[in-house]
Amino acid sequence: MTTDLHQSTEEMLAESLWKVRLKLAWRSFRKGWASFVENRIGLLGLGIIALYGLMALAHPILLDTVWDPRVYDPIIGYDAPATIKTIVPDGQVTDPETQVSLLEARLINPILKVGETLEIREQPASPSRKHLLGTDPLGRDVLSQLMFSTRAAFLLGVVASLVTVFIATTVGSVSAFFGGLIDTFFMRLADLILLVPFLPLLIVLSALFQFGLLHLALMIGILGGFGGTAIILKSQALSISVKPFIDAARIAGGGKMHLIFRHIIPNVLPLSFLYMMFSVTDAISIEATLSFLGLLNIDMSWGIMIYQASVQGYLLSGTKYWWLLMPAGLSVTLLAGSFFLVGRAMDEIINPRLRKR
Amino acid sequence: MEHILEVNDLTMHYTVKEGEVMAVDDVSFALGRGEALGLVGESGCGKTSVAMSLIRLLADNAEIQKGSIVLDGVDLVPLVEEEMRTHRWADISMVFQGAMNAWNPVYKVGDQIWEAMQTHFPLMTESEARERIAELFRLVGLNPAMMDRYPHEFSGGMRQRAIIAMALSCNPKVIIADEPTTALDVIVQDQILKELKKIQQELGMSIIYISHDVAVIAEVSDRIGVMYAGKLVELGPTDEVFPRPRHPYAYLLLASTPSVKGPRRKLAPLEGEPPNLLHPPAGCRFHPRCPFATEVCATDEPPYTEVDEGHIVACWNWEQVPELGRLEA
Amino acid sequence: MTDRTIDTKVEQPLVKVENLKRLFPVQRGLFRKATNFIHAVDDVSFSIPAGESLGLVGESGCGKTTTGRILTRLDQPTDGAIYLRDGQEMLNIADIDKDGMKRFRRRVQMIFQDPYESMNPRRTIFDTIAEPLQVQGIGRLPEREERVAELLELVGLTPAPTFMFRYPHELSGGQRQRVAIARALVIDPTFVVADEPTSMLDVSIRISIMDLMLNLANEFGVSYLYITHDLAVARYMCDRIAVMYLGKIVELAETEELLGNPQHPYTRALLSAVPVPDPSYVRPPVEIKGGITKAIDPPPVCRFVDRCPWATDYCRNNEAPPLEEKSSGHFVACHLVEKVS
Ligand SMILES: Nc1ncnc2c1ncn2[C@@H]1O[C@H](COP(=O)(O)OP(=O)(O)OP(=O)(O)O)[C@@H](O)[C@H]1O
Ligand SMILES: Nc1ncnc2c1ncn2[C@@H]1O[C@H](COP(=O)(O)OP(=O)(O)OP(=O)(O)O)[C@@H](O)[C@H]1O
Ligand code: SF4
């Protein structure tokens, strides 16, 4: 290991500095990756994320190639398999595949008589060859909706968590370094945000304003960034700002900006990345909740899928219409959970105390 | 001298992911009744590992590979934990490295000592126990009233005294003091070393001092063992080893110790770093740093040579090592 | 108290400290104002001639680190003045402006005790050593690289290229302390505060670090304020030694004079408590009892009075003794040590 290191560093010196730094970064990434791989849970999470990533990427390609948009478009597509059935008197249905009772037929059209035929469109249709996950009550392909929504979930999660972590890292480091009034202000602000329950606040806000996906992402990011995450990252920054290497940097003549950006923030960043994973989890579940409550102004998402199933009364129908609820619900849980798992695995790399001996 | 403790060919390894850490390798020594033996060596050379093997309180990944530890006629190595428990604390006890910082802050010191004693004196009543603790406190120079105080009310020196009191609670025949004064100021160190010496003489105990500070070992021990990278490289009477160390490492260690007494001499630096015990050097483990090394040192392990009565050394070239002499007082 | 500018003997001092004082409030609940103070450094004066090193010795908590931090401007004194030579004049470092601060940082550096915590784990050895050059805008990148390589060779980390782009955790404690020395010397300072630079290192490595520091000091004309709790180490490293007790200097003299002829009862006790690496040497008994405490609002009498084996009613009832020159170059703060000269 060490000899390997020697040679590589010796070779490195002949190169320019940025190349050396790139190599060093690559080396530390490889090391981190090696310990990440050791942790099965993290790999599982990453695998799930990759799977959904593939789904998101595949969707537009499928629509372009094998899926007819008129049938498969997640929002305006329509397809309802039709079956022709003969109307028989009540109680004499011997073959439900081809026969329908008069009572049922008259629910659809009251002037029908026994002996006539009826075209029944199945809507929602149960999973079939054509629609692997069936169709929804409006005759749209559930699989297509599911894949289409994945993109939104990723977009939301990434934007929200980037905003959260950017704000929280800056606020935390600045508060920890300067202390005093600045610190008090940001920490009281964080307390305030923590005090006001997140979800109800968003519910109220989204009822007042028309919320799109991006708005929601920014909102979650800002609330998270100035809220709890800022407190956590501040305590990390605080423990770093009292380390002797900060004093050493001062002695070297480093100014405030140098201390914050070269010393404190780089040491807070690993934890920031960790909390980024956790805020993706939060964002995805918040979106699902708000959509489920019908408060978001978006066309399609996992939350919306569940919402629509519920407003049309399928929520309480037990497992009979499972494909209306399960795929979306499971996806929310899986994707949110997998980011959490990746976060936990990273935690073990960053936090050596948690590392197994 | 009659021996209370005989250690023969003790070898102890830790198993870690990367392999075996050879922390104690073929260490042999004997301890006479009422004798004080000092073990010196730098950090990581296996001093604590020897001590932990002696009282058989080993980490989960540690294993005694071979050797015997004969305490008062009983070999401790083959004993199962149950049997060992009757000897530990009662026959051989230990002042652990850093234990003074390990008091539980929420319990009174006296209660913590009582709890430790209860496993050995299950029939002792509370008043008997208090009396015993008071006696121990007086022995180590603490006010008995302190037993009802909490650890944070103790200074560093007092906490260490209480640790020593705890180690003495079962009247052991042998006590191991692992770095008993390392974190303390010199004046407190002096007080505690004196106290330990007095107690040892009063109770006729044998004691093994462990320290990285050769000056401390010079003062308190009758014989000194020098450890390097898991090996005992030199063992002999303190009076002989200090003016005339025979092992190059012992020589350099002593020659590089600054002193407030004697001429202001140039000290000899020891170059290089101690080896990684996962892959110790072949032959003599000291050869990469040794100024006296010859070809044979890199390939063959040096045998023990008795250079004088009771003074043994493991070095091929011990005759080359110059005399160090005394510091003129 | 007014005109106690001691050490007039030192002509052309590099650093001069006058009546330095630092109080720390003892925290008294959240909203109450602190009414009690730890007198961490109290009325400390000394000066250090150019090229000479002063050892600051004393037990834990006596104010050594606080003094060092004030001298490097990591901390502000409650009272007192520090002067640093600038050509022919002595510059009061409390008065320096932003530009002056930059110059100050070039001339005064510090080496810390803990080799593991005093380096940013996410920066390479090159970044660490080049930091003073970088933040002060000295030299261009290739020049800095060259300078860092030169210093690495100087502190014995050879070949330099193999160390430049390692991270601190890839080095041993001794190697890190060499890096710390290189960082302190990279901008040619004249004065370095070294706070127990070897106390966390293996015994076998200490001497080589101390030798390195001595050689570099000789070569570049650097003065050290060498902080240590170990008189033997101070003897090896320093020309003069100041002994501190609870925030005050109780004795200051040339090294051999102080060790051979200690005057203050505390110095005597400290000296006789130091174990000697020679079993045939019998130390005199240590005359004092008890341990060091904290100087929380101490009464104005001699701070050592409770533990002093000589203390008289005079000591208990009179103001603390000043640090006075009792014989040539030998300063003692004790009522009972007679002035001989
Ligand atoms: N539980 C363990 N697992 C693996 N290696 C260990 C374990 N405990 C100790 N070691 C290793 O064994 C070697 C000897 O350690 P030991 O604690 O005995 O040294 P020591 O001489 O007491 O050092 P110190 O002066 O620092 O206390 C070291 O290299 C150490 O890293
Ligand atoms: N930031 C601080 N706030 C409050 N008290 C402090 C602070 N820094 C130091 N002190 C107190 O000032 C006194 C002197 O501390 P200092 O660190 O200077 O001692 P020291 O001589 O360096 O000790 P050591 O040998 O343990 O490093 C101590 O009582 C300490 O508790
Ligand atoms: S055996 Fe050889 S290498 Fe080992 S200490 Fe003796 S001379 Fe040095």
Ligand SMILES: [Mg+2]
């Ligand atoms: Mg140990």
Ligand SMILES: [Mg+2]
């Ligand atoms: Mg200190």
